[in-house]
Amino acid sequence: MLLPQTAARLRADCPFLALSVTATAVLLLACAPAAHGFEIDTGNPDFAVRWDNTVRYNYGNRVEGRDPKIGNSPISDEGTYSFGKGHTVTNRLDLLSEFDVTWRKRFGARVSGAAWYDAAYGDTSHGNPNPPLNAIPSYINNRYSDYTSRYYGGPSGELLDAFVFGGVDIGNVPVNAKLGRHSLYWGESLFLAGNMHSVAYAQNPLDLQKGFATPGVEAKELFRPLNQVSAQAQLTDDLSIAGQYMLEWDSYRYPEGGTYLGPVDFAFNGPDRQYISPALGFAMRGDPSEPKQHGEGGLAARWSPEWLDGTMGFYWRRFADKLPQTFLTNVGRGVSRYNLIYADDIDVYGVSLAKNIAGISFGSELSYRHNTPLNSTVLGIAPGLPAQGDTKGPRGDTYHGLVNAVGVLPKTPLFDTATWAAELTWSQWAKVNSGANLFYAEGYAACAGKDKWDGCTTKNYVGAGLAFTPTWFQVFPGVDLSMPLTYAIGLSGNAATIFGGNQHNGNYSIGLGVDVRQKYRFDLKYIDYLGDYRSNATAVTSQNGFTTLLKDRGFVSLTFKTTF
Structure with missing residues (x-):
């Protein structure tokens, strides 16, 4: 039976439990038991100082052969030719350092940062050696840009959290606030697929590049904290309110x-x-069109009346998207440019319900987005289209819903215990407010002569994510063994929103995890991707979802992690 506190811990410790959709099924499934860090003795019981350092080494090897049709496509050849079967695809060392100071458990500060180095990446891209594609690399002279070199090879690093916090009582109402770089995550979604359809969508940018490169990364390392002010007040025993105002904007990393x-x-x-x-x-990459750095914000309320025996949430957010639309622009004299366009002034209204029923922790959400960016004719899906001009892309209104469940199975003859999670997501576009000529959907001009298997948006989308992890305790003294399994798939239709999901597009993973004295974690995983594409005799001509083009990229990853 699942204890309520167990479900709460799973949701709190693994807020993206498995983080699986668009090619990252396994990355966050098995959140390892928290390792012991280093607490500094200050000699004052009111003053606590803690410094934790997590070191992680990850080695990955490609074990699946190259799909020649993906390799013969001018929009996908360089990824599959970057490493061949049997080659090392990552040889990466990461450090996460976290420093926390608290005073009487109500005031304090937190600073964290990350550093990395991956020996599998140098300064030169491998490119496609086969003509004519060898003459048209996306990196000039096959030299990685400074951006790619920094975030893939390194050595490099960045600041993550940097905030102060405090709490006061206003009358009988406790109020807690944070100021600085931190992350918030509202709602009940578990998986990344759920996040794409959740009230928390784009509340935080995520570092998916780090997640893809580093299986076993913790959820807290994928959040990209932003400067903001946030506060929460417990008005009554069963009602709390929260708010945030953003002082910084940044995009996902992909x-x-x-x-x-x-x-x-x-x-x-x-x-x-x-x-x-x-x-x-060639079309040259131009500067992105980004929203202003401040102005996003939102309000939330959590209500837990005794008669409900659960918690309802109510949400409103105005935000700027952190995933881009991509547009080809003619700048004159036969020169073209493509730009990443980030939409702003999007409103989301949502309601959620979390409840334990028969020992299972259920979560659900229903939300409505107004003026959200819609899938558009993007460079690569429809090559050869005329230049699209100076546009912000199609916008519209969409509905989104999800339902999920988390449970724990007791001891059986097959395992000592097992955790499982399942999530079903749904979305529907309601209307197109602007840019209808660019809306990449069935029945619209951009999809003339095409259907959903070419990636065209359908009216409705349904997707699912599953995670199951059996565990065996004390297989050797001080050693626990687990087997995390994940599967994510688009069941029906193609979502109208960016990276919202596509039918038959997904991923799966099979792994073994070893915890030694709850301090040293080893993970061995096989990760692969799913999807459908159309082709001629030699190359992919269209695909249903970009990550379909990863379906020949199956790899094995070995990860070691410890905290001190």
Whole structure:
């Protein structure tokens, strides 16, 4: 039977439990038991100082052969040619350092940072050695851009959290606030697929590049904290309210084109250009169109009346998207450019319910987005289209829903215990407010002569994510063994929103995890990707979802992690 506190711990410790969709099924499934860090004795019981350092080493090897049709496509060849079967695709060392100071458990500060180095990546992209594609690399002279070199090879690092916090009582109402770089996550979604359809969508940018490169990374390392002010007040025993106001904007990080898990060569911030055609030549990557740095915000309320025996949530957020639309623009004299466009002034209204029923922790959400960016004619899906001009892309209104469950199974003859999670997601576009001529959907001009198997949006989308982890305790003294399994798939239709999901597009993983004295964690995993594409005799001509182009990228990963 699942204890309520167990479900709460699973949701709190693994807020993206398995984080599985669009090619990252396994990355966060098995959140390892918290390792012991280093607490500094201050000699004052009111003053606590803690410094934790997590070291992780990850080695990955490609075990699946190259799909020649993916390798013969000018928009996907460089990723699959970046490493061959049997080659090392990552040889990466990561450090996460966290420093926390608290005073009487109500005031304090937190600073964290990350550093990394991956010996599998140098300064030169491998490129496609086969003509004519060897003459049109997305990186000029096959040299990785500074951006790609920094975030893939390194050595490099960055600041993550940097905030102060405090709490006061206003009358009988306790109020807690944070100021600085931190992350918030509202709602009940578990999986990344759920997050894409949740009230928490784009509440935090995520570092998916790190997640793809580092299986076993913890959820807290994928959040990209932003400068903001946030507060929460417990008005009554069963009602709390919260709010946030953003002082900074930043985008998701996504696997870059020309790297092993980059599905398309031109995306996103790393590649220099994309080849269009012999007549048009290259489109050069231009500066992104980004929203202003401040102005996002939201309000939330959590209500837990005794009669409900659960918690309802109510949410409103105004935000700027952190995933881009991509547009080809004609800048004159036969020169083309493509830009990443980030939409702003999006409103989301949502309601959630969390409840324990028969020992299982259930969560659900229903939300409505107004003026959200919709899938558009993007470079690579529809090559050869005329330049699209200075546009912000199609916008519209969409509905989103999810339901999930988390449970724990007791001891059986097969295992000592097992955790499981399942999530079903749904979305529907309601109307198109602007840019209908660019909306990549069935029945619209951009999809003339095409259907959902070419990636065209359908009216409704349904997807699912599953995770199951049996565990065997004390297989040797001080050693626990687990077997995390994950599967994520688009069941029906193609979502209208960016990276919202596509039918038959997904991923799966099979792994073994070893915890030694709850301090040293070893993970061995096989990870692979699913999807459908159309082709001619030699190359992919269209695909249903960009990560379909990773379906030949199956790899084995071995990870070691410890905290001190």
